[in-house]
Amino acid sequence: MSAKNPKVAVVGATGAVGREMLEVLAQREFPAAEVVPFASSRSAGSKVEFKGAELTVRELKEDSFAGFDLALFSAGGSTSEKFAPLAAKAGCVVVDNSSAWRMDPKCPLVVPEVNPNDLSWHKGIIANPNCSTIQMVVALKPLHDVARIKRIVVSTYQAVSGTGQKAIAELEGQVVRLMNGKEIEPKVYPYQIAFNCLPQIDVFLDNGYTKEEMKMVNETKKIMGDDSIRVTATTVRVPVFYGHSESVNIETEKKLTVEEVRQILASAPGIIVEDFPEKKIYPMAVNAAGQDDVFVGRIREDESIENGINLWVVADNIRKGAATNAVQIGEELLRRNLLRVPS
Structure with a gap:
């Protein structure tokens, strides 16, 4: 391995997030000696774009990771469960975008602006958090450091791209058919998504919450390093292509004014x-799409409790919520000389 110029594998390179990983690697000029796209056998041989050239997608196999230093995975949980340990065993550090390893106590769950030091104890597999969790904790960690957050109530409005390419096509197709007076047949989602909001993301659990909602609850505590924070979430799928929006209400131990919140967040990475x-300026999904930052606005005191703040938090779920965060983890590993699997 070259500490300065690692060889990088992108697993799931033909999917929405995989393609974006390639785009982000190029845009951020990640110093890779070589970038190789991998996917399942049915996608092997197809082409993906990288730095203006076309790369041929290789079939993902058990011995694919020999000689690689870093692997960015976005190929689903079952693929990650099988191949991530094989990659780590071959000496390749994995940054995995699925939910397979997020709550594994042996795997760091990392947002570089929030808990980069957790990378120091990785054993070869690092989990990329859920998209909706990432943008929320980027906004909340600076406030937590100053005033300690006791409770979080979050409602999300999540774009269809979080479900993948088929969901993007379904929304687009439904809009066209409905505008032309034609019937639709939902396939990706249980109901019509065009001109509608679905208060279900992933499956329902025994406690009445969805799996997506409990991801936000559990991942937030792990990333923030504080199990005492109380979190409750409602996650909703909305007819937006790119960009998740969140209404976040927090209760803090120490009183924060609106101006203090603005100053803290404005100076945070x-x-x-x-x-x-007053000028109708606030974050919107259409403006966040294609951007790597987390946008925060509608900052105001919650007048129903003593130390409450309301925030509106928006980010591109495919970039900061997935691909960009994964590449940033790779950059941080490189910076800290941690791009190796501990023996």
Whole structure:
């Protein structure tokens, strides 16, 4: 392995996030000696674009990782469960975008702006958090450091791209058919997504919450390093192509004014404050799409409790919520000389 120029594998390179990983690697000029795309046998031989050239997608096999230093995975949980340990065994550090390893106590769950030091104890597999969790904790960690957050109530409005390419095509197709007076047949989602909101993301659990909602609860505590934070979430799929929006209410131990919140967030890494309501300036998904930052606005005190703050948090779920965060983890590993699997 070259500490300065690692060989990088992108697993699931033909999917929405995999393609974005290639784009982000190029845009951020990640110093890779070579980037190789991998996918399942049915996608092997197809082409993906990287730095203006076309790369041929290789079939993912058990022996694919020999000689690689870093693997960015976005190929689903079952693929990660099988191949991530094989990659780590071959000496290749894995950054996995699925939910397979997020709550594994042996695997760091990392957002570089929030808990980069957790990378120091990786054993070869690092989990990339859920997209909706990533943008929320980027916004909340600076406030937690100053005033300690006791409770979080979050409602999300999540774009269809979080489900993948088929969901993007379904929304697009439904809009066209409905605008032309034609009937639709939902396939990706249980109901029509065009011109509709679905208060279900992933399956329902025994406690009445969805799996997506409990991801936000559990991942937030692990990333923030504080199990005492109380978190409750409602996650909703909305007819937006790219960009998750979140209404976040927090209760803090120490009183924070609106101006203090603005100043704290404006000086924090990875955050852009857009909070001029008198000029109708606030974060929107259409503006966040294609961006790597987390946008925060509609900052105001919750007048129903003593130490409450309301925030509106928006980010591109495919970039900061997935691909960009994974590449940033790779950059941080390189910076800290941790791009190796501990023996």
